[in-house]
Amino acid sequence: MANLPIVQFEKKIIETVEQNPVVVIIGETGSGKSTQLSQMLHRKGYTDSGIVAVTQPRRVAAVSVSRRVAQELGVRLGEEVGYAIRFEDRTSERTQIKYLTDGVLLRESLSNPELNQYSVIILDEAHERSLNTDILLGLMKRLVGSRASNLKVLITSATLDGEKVSKFFSDCPLLTVPGKLFPVEIFYSKERPTSYVESSLKTALDIHVREPEGDVLIFMTGQDDIEKLVLKLEDKVRSLEEGSCMDAIILPLHGSLPPEMQVRVFSPPPPNCRRFIVATNIAETSLTVDGVVYVIDSGYVKQRQYNPATGMYSLDVVQVSKVQANQRAGRAGRTRPGKCYRLYPSRVYNDEFLDVTVPEIQRSSLAGTVLYLKSLDLPDIDILKFDFLDPPSTESLEDALKQLYLIDAIDENGSITSVGRTMAELPLEPSLSRTLIEANEYGCLSQALTVAAMLSAETNLLPNRSKSNEKKRKHPPLDLPDGSGFGDHIQLLQIFECWDENDYDIGWCKYYDLQVRGMLFVKEVRKQLSQIMQKIAKGSSDVQANQSRKGHQNYRNLRKALCIGYASQLAERMRHHNGYRTLGFKSQLVQVHPSSVLQPDDDGLYGSYVVYHELISTSRPYMRNVCAVERQWVMPILDKLEKLNVSKLR
DNA sequence: TGGGGATTT
Numbered sequence A: 001m002a003n004l005p006i007v008q009f010e011k012k013i014i015e016t017v018e019q020n021p022v023v024v025i026i027g028e029t030g031s032g033k034s035t036q037l038s039q040m041l042h043r044k045g046y047t048d049s050g051i052v053a054v055t056q057p058r059r060v061a062a063v064s065v066s067r068r069v070a071q072e073l074g075v076r077l078g079e080e081v082g083y084a085i086r087f088e089d090r091t092s093e094r095t096q097i098k099y100l101t102d103g104v105l106l107r108e109s110l111s112n113p114e115l116n117q118y119s120v121i122i123l124d125e126a127h128e129r130s131l132n133t134d135i136l137l138g139l140m141k142r143l144v145g146s147r148a149s150n151l152k153v154l155i156t157s158a159t160l161d162g163e164k165v166s167k168f169f170s171d172c173p174l175l176t177v178p179g180k181l182f183p184v185e186i187f188y189s190k191e192r193p194t195s196y197v198e199s200s201l202k203t204a205l206d207i208h209v210r211e212p213e214g215d216v217l218i219f220m221t222g223q224d225d226i227e228k229l230v231l232k233l234e235d236k237v238r239s240l241e242e243g244s245c246m247d248a249i250i251l252p253l254h255g256s257l258p259p260e261m262q263v264r265v266f267s268p269p270p271p272n273c274r275r276f277i278v279a280t281n282i283a284e285t286s287l288t289v290d291g292v293v294y295v296i297d298s299g300y301v302k303q304r305q306y307n308p309a310t311g312m313y314s315l316d317v318v319q320v321s322k323v324q325a326n327q328r329a330g331r332a333g334r335t336r337p338g339k340c341y342r343l344y345p346s347r348v349y350n351d352e353f354l355d356v357t358v359p360e361i362q363r364s365s366l367a368g369t370v371l372y373l374k375s376l377d378l379p380d381i382d383i384l385k386f387d388f389l390d391p392p393s394t395e396s397l398e399d400a401l402k403q404l405y406l407i408d409a410i411d412e413n414g415s416i417t418s419v420g421r422t423m424a425e426l427p428l429e430p431s432l433s434r435t436l437i438e439a440n441e442y443g444c445l446s447q448a449l450t451v452a453a454m455l456s457a458e459t460n461l462l463p464n465r466s467k468s469n470e471k472k473r474k475h476p477p478l479d480l481p482d483g484s485g486f487g488d489h490i491q492l493l494q495i496f497e498c499w500d501e502n503d504y505d506i507g508w509c510k511y512y513d514l515q516v517r518g519m520l521f522v523k524e525v526r527k528q529l530s531q532i533m534q535k536i537a538k539g540s541s542d543v544q545a546n547q548s549r550k551g552h553q554n555y556r557n558l559r560k561a562l563c564i565g566y567a568s569q570l571a572e573r574m575r576h577h578n579g580y581r582t583l584g585f586k587s588q589l590v591q592v593h594p595s596s597v598l599q600p601d602d603d604g605l606y607g608s609y610v611v612y613h614e615l616i617s618t619s620r621p622y623m624r625n626v627c628a629v630e631r632q633w634v635m636p637i638l639d640k641l642e643k644l645n646v647s648k649l650r
Numbered sequence B: 001t002g003g004g005g006a007t008t009t
Helices: A005-019 A033-043 A059-073 A102-111 A131-146 A159-168 A196-210 A223-239 A259-266 A322-330 A346-352 A367-375 A394-406 A418-425 A430-442 A445-456 A467-472 A488-501 A506-511 A516-534 A556-565 A631-643
Strands: A022-027 A051-056 A081-085 A088-090 A097-101 A118-123 A152-157 A174-177 A184-188 A215-219 A247-253 A273-279 A292-297 A300-307 A312-319 A338-342 A570-573 A580-582 A589-592 A609-617 A621-629
Touching: A005 A022, A005 A033, A005 A174, A022 A033, A022 A159, A033 A051, A033 A059, A033 A097, A033 A118, A033 A152, A051 A059, A051 A102, A059 A081, A059 A097, A097 A102, A102 A131, A102 A367, A118 A131, A131 A152, A131 A159, A131 A367, A152 A159, A159 A174, A159 A322, A184 A322, A196 A215, A196 A223, A196 A273, A196 A292, A196 A338, A223 A247, A223 A273, A247 A259, A292 A322, A322 A338, A367 A394, A367 A418, A367 A430, A394 A430, A394 A631, A418 A430, A430 A445, A430 A516, A430 A556, A445 A488, A445 A516, A445 A556, A488 A506, A488 A516, A488 A556, A488 A621, A506 A516, A556 A609, A556 A621, A556 A631, A570 A621, A570 A631, A580 A609, A589 A609, A609 A631
Parallel strands: A022 A152, A022 A174, A051 A097, A051 A118, A081 A097, A118 A152, A184 A338, A215 A273, A215 A292, A247 A273, A292 A338, A312 A609, A589 A621
Antiparallel strands: A081 A088, A300 A312, A570 A580, A570 A609, A580 A589, A609 A621
């Protein structure tokens, strides 16, 4: 790997690390930072006094990069070089270089706040500003100031972000390592198109007719636009006169595509054939497609946002940041000089695009994050003043504190409770971890484990009821359990129990159009949660998936536990119709999501009270995943709500 | 009665 640009900087990098506790490395694409930094530090002897850790925002990256490094060092993966991701720890006593997801490092720091086993911690891809990386940045700042031993921290980031990170760490040194990209020529549109599907189509065809061979990668915002563009491209390409240009294959690429469709982009095209890959931002960082020479960038991306004032999520189409636009363009220069067609004017890039993507920590509900920080028992900490690189709003932190108070994770003075400590041990959102603890008291832990695991899975576990899917289905819609009228949590429980009854048969999932990947993930999560809860559980066999099934039941205890866990996500039905009013500190008018299996009574009215998993604002504000609860369980929560004094919670 | 960007413990 001697031809990687970073190798020429080894001396400089090591010198700087020796003299400084924190160093920021600006490593452009292809610099080799992810594989080489750890090896340099290993060569310099940093693995003699501890492990060199490298965090990654994604699981696949942790695995693939560690594999490469093991190969380069000629050792077996899992020995001197290993990785740790959720469900999989491939390290041993001999491990000196360890790649891990930043989520795993956060978990480790829960049981070992000093992170003593590490001599160096490298936070890779910090410019992506994932929620977990941002928490780690704050923790690292405290740690280098306090830890007795000589911890070294390296942070790799992007050009546009480096200065800021360096400033955050008391103006620590900043080194720039060039990348190994070929030049990419950028073309801007004169103005923003009225339709970026049409504009992409036109640009793609121009490339196909005029430009020499090389694949085209087109960045769109979502599945809908991708499908539209794929159809139009297929149509246009087919109508081109035969022999006037080379053949074409058009491939969609997005997260909800089944794995076998996703891997199609990794097989090379037949000779004299151009591939058009129409993708979401999955192709920005998560998947790298070889052979791309041309990039078309719509300049938009879908982002999930949380509004702490309403407690509501929305999925909005927003402009990409400069970092994202550059990342997209860079995809054209991996194998030879490329071209990037931006469907927006340079003025928009310069004046309107943010330098860096809005960090996730400013777009998420922070209940879990705040609980995590509270559980670390950091001395002299006011959670509202925690030193984040980009602090979330006070409103967002206060929203989190209120939620935590309502579910007994913190007391009226903002101190973490023993319930809160147990909750922090569980890799779940606070509402679900609270539910598990309560369910354990009521003897329905097994059921709650299943519900929590099902809700932890990626969305789209269940089949869609759309028209296009009705056509595709080989058989009429099958009867999945219906939650016995109590709602979606109960339905999820019943589905998993059916699967358990069918010996976790993959064919069973396929038959019912359940996402196989998702269901297997649920099974693993459930297992992990069971293991953690077993330490706390009262009955030892309480966690078996099938131990609760016996004929008709009203799931009373489970629903009661859910009511406690979702105390900050309660809603009361309006007197004469099926609209609900949320019962938090910020009342919202919302509807039960049409996909819900909650059943109305004989008068067509839903129950008076429900808890909801989330509020999502699409065409209207909806509650997604609801469960019917009873008035007598709700009243004590309302009492508590009245006594709430936010200013004391911090 | 309606719609799923990408991650992660």
